Amino acid sequence: MKTTFISLLLFCFFSVSYAQNRAAIKGRVTDSVSKQPLELSTVAMVDVKDSSLIAYTLSKKTGDFELQRLPAETRVKLVISYAGYKSYIRQFNFKKGEVMDIGNISLNSKMLSEVVVRAERVPVKMKKDTIEFDAAAFKTRPNAALEELLKKLPGVQIDGDGTITVNGKDVSKLLIDGKQFFGNDPKIATKNLDAEIVAQVQVYDDRENDPDHLISDTKVPKIINIKLKKAIKRSIFGKVFAGAGSRDRYETGGLFNMFRDTLQLSLIGLSNNLNHTGFSNQEIYSEGGFDRSGGSTSFNGRPSWASNWGGIEKITSGGFNLNQNYGKKLKLNLQYFYSQRNNINNSSNFQQQFLKDTTLLSANTNNRNSNSHSHTATALVEWEPDTVRHLRFSPSLSFSGNDNTASSTGNTRNNFNMPVNTSVGNNFGNGSSTQYRQNFYFHKRSRKHKGESFNISNNLQINPGENTSFNNSDVVNYQHANLSDSLHRRSSRTTNNVSGNIDLSYRYPITKKLTVDITTSNSYNKSSDQLFTYDRKTNTFDSLLVNQSSDLKRDQWTENIKPGITYQLGKNTQIIAGLNTQWQQIENNFVSSRLSQNYFFLLPTLRFETDRLSISYDRGVNQPGISSLQPVTIVYSPLYTFTGNPNLKPTINNNYNISYRLYTTQSQVSLWAYGGVYKQENLSINQQTIRSDGSQTVTVVNRDGRPSYSLNVGFNKRFRKMKDWQIFFSTSLNGSYNQNLNLLNNVEGWQNTFNRGIYQNVYFDWKEKATLNIGAGYNIGDTKYKYDDFRIVHTGNFNLNNNLVLRPIRRLVWETKQDFYYNTQIAPGLKKGVNVISTSIALLMLKKDRGELKFTVYDVFDQNVSIYRYTGTNSITDTQNNTLNRYFLVTYSIKFNKLSTK
The missing domain is CATH 2.60.40.10 (Immunoglobulins)
Known part of the structure; x- marks a missing residue:
């Protein structure tokens, strides 16, 4: 505070x-x-x-x-x-x-x-509804990136990770002359395109899939459209870079763009072992080039978000983006990406499981090496034959494959210092999958009746896959010898999922204030999951384990008819209400039985909104997974057994939300607040029995949940330039209260967690020669278990992230970045504080500063670790992963730009 x-x-x-x-x-x-x-x-x-x-x-x-x-x-x-x-x-x-x-x-x-x-x-x-800024009115340094220009626009904020907001709203897309530029990742453009080629910057609401303005203004994201200078008839521009350093660290890549009137072609490629997962992350700041640890690792102490398993990752990827206009009515976009990743993750965790007077203390280590590759091709066809019709069709096809090896060791003892069990395991496997997706959307509005419209949309997804794995484990149980075992198994899994739907909607204005609409949709989902597990009795895997094999198939048909009304109370005030009538017919097929289900639901929706305030309620339904319904018991190991429950009911979700946004152009003040209440009926909950010897059995049952609450409030203020100073101030508060029911050892207890936090950021800039960004946050979590012992778990962490950029003389840039994280509740033996300080010196060269030689030291004091704590079913777990540590890196980059006005 x-x-x-x-x-x-x-x-x-x-x-x-x-x-x-x-x-x-x-x-x-x-x-x-x-x-x-x-x-x-x-x-x-x-x-x-x-x-x-x-x-x-x-x-x-x-x-x-x-x-x-x-x-x-x-x-x-x-x-x-x-x-x-x-x-x-x-x-x-x-x-x-x-x-x-x-x-x-x-x-x-x-x-x-x-x-x-x-x-x-x-x-x-x-x-x-479009605000257009003239780029010439916002002066930038020579060779400045597009990001630097956007930061100068009133109402535009760019966070350290490159996330863009306009007047407090997220930016969903960044277009170049109205065309897509490498999908929906704005950072690729903002980090790598030059500001000098921009004529205007347009900002408007993202209503591409909401032409009837059914989504609340408070929730609609923004689109930024970069209009290039008209004089640039033909241009070739881009960048290439390469770097090498200690501990075999390296990075290399390039971006090539060729624009020819209505044609845009961009090529991209990169390779590094710095946990960078995309081209846009190469320059997290305009000069420093930090984020060598993979984004949030050193910021919040958690594993890299880009890597599902944390660790250290090497990535090689590349692709192209092609845009072509055929007249003013037809647009074509084609993209292709190839990605290859190798991830090495070494982790250790310590868990405390509380069972009345007994506490199980488990320590585990896991080592994993995974490789994956993927090919993805997507296309987008947009056709606007006139001002009242719009058609969009987007197909995509991807192929992916993976192979991995892993090993683990674990031991469990209790609070009486008695050994419970030990385990050693290793596994390896490989798999592949194919996915085809398509989205079709057609909108037509009436020429005669304002507000009358007709929509057709269709989605189709086909996703077959297969996987083979070999698992070996040795378990020694010191309390019950019959639970000790040595397992050697091979599993072959084949999956196939097909889903598709078609939606039709029609809107008609009865009066100037009252509009009625009706939406009907039909969807079909077919899924199959075949798992065959074999035990090795001799030298081959020839013994089928029936109780660990399954053949699951589900066919689900869903029909919806939803009438609705929109009543205009004022120019910017309206009430929107609807009642969805939904029918579901489901056929679940197991190995030796079949389960037929038929349901009818009434799902109301209601929303009141103004241009700043939105209050809404909606009701939805989720079916339990077919694997939870299978009427069998599966013994995965001597320590873990699962039993399905065919009597599970669908979960009903009730959501209450309120949101408020205020932005004043005059004072450049932005204020927002979000609140929500979430309650579930017939929630699917794991019912666990954990014995003192460490073995556990799990089944799934229905219980009604209790309400959970969330709140997020934010404020930021941008001061107008005071002579040579530019100042930005931002504060955000968040809080949540979740009530989760835990069923443990025949005792029903509520796990109530209250989280709250504050984050403060202040930004100073002096003549663009000195920039200081200070951010600090403090988060507190309290979990209360309403079991026999009524245990309370308190967690609290503090983080500080500072970034200083100095340009003391022409063509010299010095940057220092600090990420500090501290948690006093981390288990003994694990590091409570993480303080990562990195620095770089860059020398700009060549004409218009298009060349850069940069020397970077990441984690100067070699203190980086990845560690975090979380609470579970009457348990506390601390986990630590390997991550990048101190290294030195020298990188040279050069931008090229050939413009032609002929």
Whole structure:
């Protein structure tokens, strides 16, 4: 809390001092003929010296506007624009504390001669629901990446991991001239394209799959469209880099782009053993090039998100992205990616399992080496024959294969210091899978009736796969000799899943306020899972284990008919309600039996929303997995037995949500809040029996759950440039309360977990020569077990991440990054604190700084570890994984850019 308090003091200090030396201007925008106010006129203030944008706002319904906290004693220029009208432009030089009222500004088709004598570029425009920024109004350094330009746009925030938000909303896509650029990963473009080729940046809502605006405004993500300079008829640009270092660390890659009018072709390739899983992660910051440990490893102490098993990963991948326009009506996108990964993971964990007066203490080590490869090809066809019809078709095909080897050791003792069991195991296997997916969407709106529309959508997925594994394990039980065993088994598994659906929807406006709609959908899901397990009795695996083999098949048909209404209470206020009637017919086929199920559900939905607030309720249903329904008992090992339950019922989900968003263009303040209540009926829960010898049996039963709650609140403030300073302030709070039912040893007990946390970030920039980003977070978790002992488990961790970038002289960049994580509750013998400090020095060279020689030291003090703690069914587990440690790396990169205006 100390960090937050200091940040609040800094915020108040800068706010007060900032306001005392600032000026303000206000006025009203109207039509020169009708005298009616022009709502949503763009009012911008720019610096006369370099034409950079200082502030902007949109006029209100009355046409009134006001710009506050403007620089004093500096020549500035006011630009007022509205689509279809000539812009109003006038220069000012405010005094400190001055508030100027310029009265009524009338816009018409002619320039006001007393104001300007020539047309000038407008830094920001509002076109219907699209905000368009002129890139020339935001000055960037030579050879700056697109990310640097976006950071300067009002309302745009880019986090350390490259995640982009606009006015507090996530950015789902980044397009180049309206075309996809390597799928939906904006970071590939922001990290590697140059800012100098950009003419305008457009921001608008992502309504591609929601043309009828059925999704709440508070939940719709944004799309950023990068419009390239018109003069660039043909261009070839990209980058290549290569680096080598200690401990055999290396990285290499390249990006090549060729644009030819309506054709865009991009090639990409990389290889490294630095836990980098994608090209966009190569430059997590514009100059430093850190994140050598795989993203969040050193930040939160957990294994790399990019690698499912943590550890150290080597990746080689490459592919291409092709866009081609055929006229203005037809667009084609084609992508291909190849990826090959090798992951080495060594982990150890310590678990405490509490059983009344007995506590089982288990220590395990696991070593795994996995290899995988995949080929993925996707296409996108978009056709808009006119202004009322839109068709989108996207097929994809992928092939993947994997092989892995693993070994493990474990031992368990109890709190009386008596040995319980030991185990040694190793396994290896390989598998492959194929997946075909297609998505079809067609939307047609009426020319005659505003609000009338018709939609067709179809999804199809086919996913066959096979896997073979060999498992060997030796278990010694010191308390019951009959539970000791030596197992040698081979398992062959074949799966095939097919799912498809077709949805039809129609909307019709009854009145200006009331719209009715009806949606009908039909879906079919077919799944099969064949598992044959053999025991080795002689030298071959020739003994079929019936109780560990299965042949599961499921056919499920689902029909939905959902009528609904939308009632407009006001311009930005509406109520949306629907009642989904759902029929399900399911055929479950096991080896020796069949289970037929028929269900009918009424699933209501209700939502009230304004442009800032959304309150909703929805009810859904989930079927239990077929493996949980099989009426057999499977003995996986002497220590673990599972029994299916054919009497399981579907789980009913009830969701209550509230969300609020506020962004003020004038003050560049963003505020958001999300809250939710989640409750389940007939929840499928594991019923466990864990004995003092360490063996356990598990089955699945239905129980009603208790409500769980979540809340997330955030605030950020971006100060306008104060001479040479740029400041950004951000705070977020989160909390959750989950109630989970545990069934352990014939005792029903609730596991109630209360988590809460705060994260604070402050960003300072001085003349783009010194940048400091300070972030700190504190998270607390309390878990209470309502069993016989009413145990309480407390966890708390603190993290601090700082990043400092200095450009002391021309072409020299020095960066230092710190990630600190501390958890006092980690088990004895494991490291409680992780402090990773990395630094780099980069020398820019060649024309326009297109070359860079960089020397990086990752984890200067060689302290990095990957460690975390979590709670389970009356248990606590601490886990530690291997991760990247200190290494030195020298990398050279060069950007090339050949532009042609011919």
